Amino acid sequence: AQKITQTQPGMFVQEKEAVTLDCTYDTSDPSYGLFWYKQPSSGEMIFLIYQGSYDQQNATEGRYSLNFQKARKSANLVISASQLGDSAMYFCAMRENTNAGKSTFGDGTTLTVKP
Amino acid sequence: DSGVTQTPKHLITATGQRVTLRCSPRSGDLSVYWYQQSLDQGLQFLIQYYNGEERAKGNILERFSAQQFPDLHSELNLSSLELGDSALYFCASSPTHRVNGSPLHFGNGTRLTVT
Numbered sequence: 030a031q032k033i034t035q036t037q038p039g040m041f042v043q044e045k046e047a048v049t050l051d052c053t054y055d056t057s058d059p060s061y062g063l064f065w066y067k068q069p070s071s072g073e074m075i076f077l078i079y080q081g082s083y084d085q086q087n088a089t090e091g092r093y094s095l096n097f098q099k100a101r102k103s104a105n106l107v108i109s110a111s112q113l114g115d116s117a118m119y120f121c122a123m124r125e126n127t128n129a130g131k132s133t134f135g136d137g138t139t140l141t142v143k144p
Numbered sequence: 145d146s147g148v149t150q151t152p153k154h155l156i157t158a159t160g161q162r163v164t165l166r167c168s169p170r171s172g173d174l175s176v177y178w179y180q181q182s183l184d185q186g187l188q189f190l191i192q193y194y195n196g197e198e199r200a201k202g203n204i205l206e207r208f209s210a211q212q213f214p215d216l217h218s219e220l221n222l223s224s225l226e227l228g229d230s231a232l233y234f235c236a237s238s239p240t241h242r243v244n245g246s247p248l249h250f251g252n253g254t255r256l257t258v259t
Binding site: 062066074076079120122124131132133134135136137 | 177189192200249250
């Protein structure tokens, strides 16, 4: 069974607008972490934001925020004020303590920011 | 800069050959993870080491092996290479094998091309 699902293979957003990238997950481990990574065309994987399963508040890091809805098992990434440099592939990932902490990744969403 | 160093950046070799990919984790990180990213299969977890010992195994082929040395650097050995092994191989590290809010920090990857 797919543990991380990203249903949007590709997304477009106008520069300076906000965009939401969807991510749903599945786990029976009560202790887990959710992460978002950005992979630009150059190939490196850049860590963006983290949400712990016990965190009461949604995580924010600059223009990135994570809309965490635990009951619905969703962890959507919101990028505000999109910039051309945000064009990249975005991966949602989950780490479970019962799984030796390895990360399971979704298939990714390609975001294109239009000028 | 994530602090994770992978060498070489690019590798071109022929079918049937053997190669070794090297990874130096971030200073202080004890856990090392190897991932394979191919176009058709996304990011696949291969294997994880923690402080020199294997902790978790993913979809790693029998032709592939890895180890983590006392100085914590890790090597991924790929043998009897096939065309389908062409991919971007990532190493990632984290302080421990437990989630504890720590993301995996990725190196820039080794792009392997098998001809």
